[in-house]
Amino acid sequence: MKFAFPILTAAGEEFKDIKALTALINGEKSGHYLLGNHNKWHGGVHISDQSAPWCKDKYPVRAIADGKVVAFRMMEDYLTSEFQGESLRYSNCFCLVQHEYCEINAETKAKNEFTFYSLYMHLLPWKQYQTAEKLVLKKGWNARNSVPHANPDAEQQRADAALPRFALPKDTELEMDSSTPSQKGSVGGKEYDFIKVIIKNKLSSAQMSEAEKAGVLASEGSSVWIANSPDAVTFIKPNLPTWLFDQIEAELLTNMIGRADPGVDGPTGRPVAGKRSVSLPAGTKLQYDAHQLEFHWTGDKARKMARCKYVTPSVDTAPGSCGVAWVCVEDKYIKANTLPPTHLGELYVLPSPVAIAAGETIGYLGLVETPGSLIGGKESKHQVHLELFTQDPRLDDVLANKAGTKGGTIYAKVPADLVLHEKKKQDGKDQWVATGGKSLEELVESPKIEKDAAKQEWAGTSSGKYVKKEQVELLSQHDWLKIGFKKVDGSGSDGYLDSEAPPTFFTDLVNSFDTDKSGELDSKEIQAALQNNGNREQLNKLIVKHPSEWYEKSSASSYLWLDKLMAKIGLPDFDKLVDHEKQRIDKLEWMQSAAKLRLDTEVWHIYPLSILQKNVHSLSITYEQLRSIFPEASKTNLDIVLDEVNSNLERFKLNTRTRQRHFFSQIRGEVGVTMEGRTESWEYSPAVLRSFSSYYRANPQESEIDGYKKDSKGKIIRRADQQAIGRKHFQKLNGNRSSNPSDGFNFRGRGLIQITGYEKYNGFKSEYSSYWSGDVPDAVEQPNVINVMPTAIRSALWFWFKYKVYLSDNNNGFSDVPSVTRRVNGGSVGLDERKEAYKIIETILK
Template structure:
């Protein structure tokens, strides 16, 4: 499963890391995890136009992980409520996405898995989505009443220079005026396409008067001409959530494969994409039901697929071929025709959930207007409420890492009082010398591991300070509870932090991460602890069971605290405010009404920031292996997901190649039968892709420039391979000299395919090839099939079991008995 940040930066880019996103969200004045406004429980976080104004209409909120849209409510317009004579608008639009978390122990194949949901509440209603492209000025840019000449003579230049113009300010919003086509014009000796646009932004009175003085009308909805330069004009296309639509008409924007029905992988549970059954050229017309999308795995990627009716382009008056096939319908491959969405204005549970990818559009921030005070007025902001929750009983096993899954981010749990050591040099050797300092209790992320001459392993726990490995507990990101995640059960809580009598639930929340306090906690102390940014790390690791705020209507017992508060205060205006809020509570409820989802009242809530911090850190991380005596992260590898090539995979591959299953198995046994597809040297390192570094290939690819300085890894003569334990040491030295050549000079995986053959193996570059094979053993077989199909000599030889002919091409003219070993392995099978 892939994860993504829920929003982009103001520049439309990915956030550098979770910390950068957290700093932005911390600027929100309300809607924090665990405790929201008015001393009330809050199960999610708010992202608003106060911190991310670009999410109002420019860059939408996105799905945080691969999953399926299972329910939504999309209204045509905002709902309104009345308070003290003021009409207040708000959005009850939402999208609910279901996700399947699954991590596999690469050795035992045991799984940690559970189902969770992400909720996106207060989305922009349908009628507020832009229907056409919007233009936004990146900088101050001139507006004109007319277009200057395209090829002006001297006199025309003087006339053009005198034409009225006014500089529109940066961030002015415009839309195309379809009443006039674009025209060529010359400014300062440079030719531009001039376009007629309508001003959408409201400029200040001073700006309007200044423009009038210059002879240009720039009031709202006025039309002007501007030079259409990408340096000054940003085009923002309508970004409508595709999960709203069912029947879609589209056109392929590039050549694609139409595929047969998917094949289920029994062990992983994945749907593997069917084989290519038809080649569909760009321009092919597609029709499909977007509420019947599925994720099918192609290589190491889950692709969004639809079962499409297709009609190929016609040629020479002949009707194009038509049929039905599975096609990848992601945005980069198709141009979809926008059709009116169905099921507007209702709570809709999809009969067949719609696949959605991490980072795919959910929607824009919706407007929420609230009473300004007891006597009236209003406060306005655009926001989305993002919530992550589960009701899956398997959560306990996942948090305890019952499957013993490893990989991803690593940690060292250091107890207090250990003797700290420093690394010194003596006679050219590294020695670890005890100091007078003692360790503090700590959880060290990505600890460095090294071995001394006696093979004693040392863990770096702070800058230049080490302890013996056996003195600490080494953990992975899958050890949720051991790395600081905690659960708090608030079942039965009404979620109100009573100032006079703080309930035990909120006291338990604070004491779960702050054990220094003695005795009872006041409401003020609880509020301060839960809203203190210095406690953010601990708060984001709390997983809390609590009744959902979206489950019940205002008449339920969980809202009795409001009635008690009304009786206590005895203020008529407050009574009116409570009545107003109860009306909204009833309109916002969805969970109990969506009966087909069979969701219950109580859910375990996660901090969205906390779960993203864990997942994205792993997603962006890389496996570690020993280079000499030091454990190093290998930046070009992906974590191995534990998948293996199964008998059904061999059968499918043999069918595609037209050869025997045992012929493929014999080649695999010959190449890596003694070492396996992955290397793992200790309990601390990760499984990494098996390799053989070939020095003569590296020498050839780098024109021998390193032959003299590094003969052990660059030599025109082959050989000198050494044991498999030194292969990554050689590779990383070569990688430090020439990254691309190093990866191409190694043979990779179960079938030892040379990196330089990545194109024949079905990959656009060697980095994609290496990353894919390191992630799943199944991709080794797919790469092998592609490689064999790309060379007719190999295809012919494997079908005939002509081992000599096969080895002379596959292993090279100096194949040194590979043919005999293949034959022997085949006969043994």
């Protein structure tokens, strides 16, 4: 299961770590976990345009983990409510994703698992989505009324220099004028494609005045010409949520069999693909509902099937046929085109949940306008409410780490009153000397562990001092309860912190983490404790059972507090405000109405970023970093490698920056900046064959036959006989089988870190299922599969771990490159390329 940050940075990059994202969200003025505005329970967090304005329409909110979209409500446009003559817009759009959490003990195969949901409320409604590609300026950039000449002569250069121009400021948003084609033009001796664009955001009066003086009409909605340069212009394509689309039109890319309705396999109960009913040639048009997909089994494989309307292509003068059949609609077989969604404006529980990957688009921040005061006015902001909850009783086993899973971040639980030591140099050696201080009880994340000359191990504390390692308890990130997570049961609470009579629930919340509190707490003390950012780390470890604010309508008993509050305050027009809030509550409810989901009124709420803190590694590699290492790699391959590596940093011993640098420098040194698997070439000259092969030194005449031959001008006129080289030199190497003369040639080096020889190809095939699920790539019968993603990166990870390449990293950085290379290549072949790569990667993976 993969996890992802719910938003990107302002630059469109991944956050450096969970702490950076937490700090951003903690800076929100409202919408914090456990207690929100108006002294009311709040089960999630808000991400708004106060902290992340780029999520309004630039970079969307994303799925935090792999899962399935099980329900949504996407309205055509904003809802409106009226208060004191003011029309107030708001969004009740949401998306609900179901996730299957699973941690596996690598040794015992025991599992910690439970089902949880992520909820994204107040999403941008359908009509507000950007439909055209947007342009954003990375820096100040000239706008013009007309295009300079292309390849100008001297007179044209003088004329172009006098053309009016005005520098639009950085971050100006633009839209292509699709009715006007681009034109070539030269500026400063450099040719550009000039494009006509429409200015989409407001400029200040001073900027518009300056543009007018320069002779350029620059204001919101005006059209100007700019030079299209990747150094200055970013193109942002619309990010539409794919889970929303149900009606699909597609075309078959290959011949296919249409099938009848599925049957059921007796022993397993699986749906089995129906009988063949029609032959569908390539080019057949299909139409189907992507929310009604099913998996039907054919043999030992489950195929993604849809009940399709089909029209076969006409042949000569004979018209095509039409009908209905079940067809396999996996991506490799069809070219698909989505039609406008058909479930807008309704609460929709999907009949067949749609898979969504961590990091995929959920949507953008929706506008929420609220009354400014009792007499009118309004306050506006764009926001999304993000919430995690579960009703799965298996949560208890996960919290207790019943499966005993290990790995990930390590914590040291330091007791109070241990003797503190400090590290000092004595006679050139490190010594740990007792100080007069005593330790405080604390939990240290990723403690520094060191060993002295007598083999005594020491654990670092947050003060920089040390205690003996055997005196502390080392815990993994999977030991939820031991590292401070706690459950608080708020069943039956109405979620209102009454100023005169604070409910027991809120007192329990504070006492669960603030053990120094004694006696009764008043509402002000409770509010201060729950809204104090100094308590935020402890608050975020509370897992709280509470009625969901999305379950009941305003007529339910859980909202009686609103009427009591109205009676207590007794201000003029306060009753109108209460009526206004009740109308919105009724429109926001969805859980009870989505009865098919069988969600309880009371669920366990989890701070959304806590599950990320446990599962998004602080050493995760970002897309931008990997792209900088492999600038010519495809986006598809970059995404695959990121998923495979970031999901397995601990498992495959890529859990330090130096190990990561060595791993990727070996790949870049082996296959270059394209990051594509390649097959080793043995295009050797006779002299080179004799230089490394004892066989060819003993049989020099055969080196002349098997090596390549050049003419007098140095042009190769005969290629090397690589199959012969494989039989004669490589046959007895790399675990190749003596009974299979073709092994040497068949199992040449392939992949990203080139695995070589039958022993490694077969070893990878044999051990594949220990690391990955799904079909096992047959690297023995089809060795070229090692060059194809994701097998290419998986074989590299397997080799790195299996042959303990990571142990050659002695934390010496660049000076360890030769020893790592020897572990990979058995010598120094390619060492210079790897050294160069390491120097580059060291500046990227800091």
